[in-house]
Amino acid sequence: MFSTLSTIGHFLNIQILLFKSNNIFSLLLWCSLIAFIATFYQKKCSKNVYLVDFACYNPFPRGICSKEMFIEQSKRVGHLKESIDFQKKILDRSGFGNKTYVPESLLENPPNICTNAARKETESVIFGAIDELLLKTKMKVEDIDILITNCSIFNPSPSLSAMVVNHYKLKHQILCYNLSGMGCSAGLIAIDLAKQLLEVHPNSYALVVSTENINSGYYLGNNRSMLVSNCLFRVGGAAILLSNISSDSHHSKYHLKHTIRTHKGSRDNCYNSVFQKEDETNKITGVSLSKDLMSTAGFALKENITTLxxxxxxxxxKFKFVSTFVVKKYFNKKMKVYTPDFKLCFEHFCIHTGGKAVLVDIQKVLGLSDFQLEPSRMTLYRYGNTSSSSIWYVLAYCEAKGRIRKGDKIWQIAFGSGFKCNTAVWCALRDVDPIKEINPWMDEISQFPVDVSI
Incomplete structure (x- = not known):
């Protein structure tokens, strides 16, 4: 560091002499020096990305919808009466409890499916999560430099990011992005995008907001592949504050170590595994989940963890994996490739709560214990599938249980349409004291875990 400064000092002395002689060569060297200092300073400031804090939206009790209540609401919709037994079967296998949340518009008689209701739902979730984050961090909205929102289904005009700018009167120079149609893994895509932006914009704060809209995604037909989404998705959202300011490392919660993005959209079966379209009547739009979804998720996960x-x-x-892979490829096709033990790398696993079957399969693939899967399983039970925000409810559960210790490594895993598997690795910068936390789990964390084996 000191040698670099000394070199720059000698360089400046030479330039002063050249500049006095009106040398054009001096001007060029001055420009080079400015570019060098700017690049050096930028890299110095942008080396690390910190998660200052995050907040998960805590819905109002009037939005609680038990499985029985959900079925009763479906009976009130003429188109859905024919598929009641199928929906019951999906809910029985979902891993849900009886306190998940739906928009109040879906609890009306009949359900109120419209753009105004969808907008009201999203405003409640996004503003609720951001308000809590601002309360936790004491952050001033004028200090936010980057804003990224993500919601797969609901994409009104103006965008959701514009909605946030307008509501909080964010500054005119803010870098604003809105991600759509990217499914349940879009939350980690937003984190990766924020990381890349923070690498080129020193001394900045980035606000990431992840949610999904249940009202606009509600399907009113009888196509079974589309009805599954009705049964699984629930209200939720999260707001995350990131920083690349070195002084923030002293009070931030986590340091972002890695983001790995895997996209298998070049394969037709992967691309079509989650697909929004009209049903066979060509009148009613829904999101179809194909029978290949689980195998597609496993395929994407395998490639993602290989890269990670x-x-x-x-x-x-690494040696065990590579050696068995080589043997299988060149010598013995029946050889089983060794599955690395990721439990040696991570203390906590935050897996997207896509459904009970998803969690069971990932538990088998990664060899996780019931204790390690507990945060994801309890999140699925209490909040259901909250799409891209689900991994933050899982991390919030770990914090509420007082399990996060300084130096712990956290692995977030999420899947999404396209088909994508995205992961993020965080390192805890300090112990997280649950007593000091503002967290949607805090009022009832003592009741968990519960038995969900039935």
Whole structure:
């Protein structure tokens, strides 16, 4: 560092002499020096990305919808009466409890499906999450430099990011992005985008808001592949504050270590596994979930963790994987490729709560214990599938249980349409004291875990 400054000092002395002689060469060197200092300073400031804090939206009790209540509401919709038994079966296998949330518009008689109701739902979730984040961090809205919102289904004009700018009167120079149609993994895509922006914009704060809209995604037909979404998705949202300011490391919660994005959209079966379209009547729009969805998710996960393993696995685990892979490819086709033990790398696993079957399959693939899967399983039970925000409810559960200790590694895993598997790795910068937390779990965390084996 000191040698660099000394070199720059000598360089300046030479330039002063050249500048006095009106040398054109001096001007060029001055420009080079400015560019060098700017690049050096930018890299110095943008090396690390910190998660200052995050907040999960806590819905109002009047939005609680038990499984029985959900079925009763479906009976009131003429088109859905024919598929009641199928919906019951999906709910029985969902891993849900009886306190998940739906928009109040869906509890009306009949359900109120319209743009105004969808907008009201999204405003409630997004503003609720941001308000809580601002309360937790004491952040001033005028200090936010980057804003990224993501919602797959509901994309009104003006955009959701514009909605936030207008509501909080954010500054005119803010870098504003709105991600749509990217499914349940879009929350981690937004984190990755924020990371890349923070790498080129020093001394900045980025606000990421992840949610989904249940009203606009509600399907009113009888196509079974589309009715599954009705049964699984619930109200939720999260707001995350990121920073690249070095002084923020002293009070931030986490340091972002890695983001890995895997996209399998070039394969037709992956691309079509989650698809928004009209049903066979060509009148009613819904999101179809194909029978290939689980195998597609497993395929995307395998490639994602293979890439991640290069960065996080111990050398011995890498050797075991590579050696069995080579043997299988060149010598013995029946050879089973070794699955690395990621439990050696991470203390906490925050897996997207896509459904009970998703969690069971990932538990088998990664060899996780029931304790390690508990945060995701309890989040699915209490809040259902809240799409891109689900991994933040899972992390909030870990915090509420007092399990986060300084130095702990957290692995977030999410899947989404396209088909995508995205992951993020965080390192805890401090112990998280649950007593000091503002957290949607805090009032009832003592009641968990519950038995969900039935």
């Amino acid at each position: 393993g290069k960065f996080v696995l111990p050398l011995l685990e």
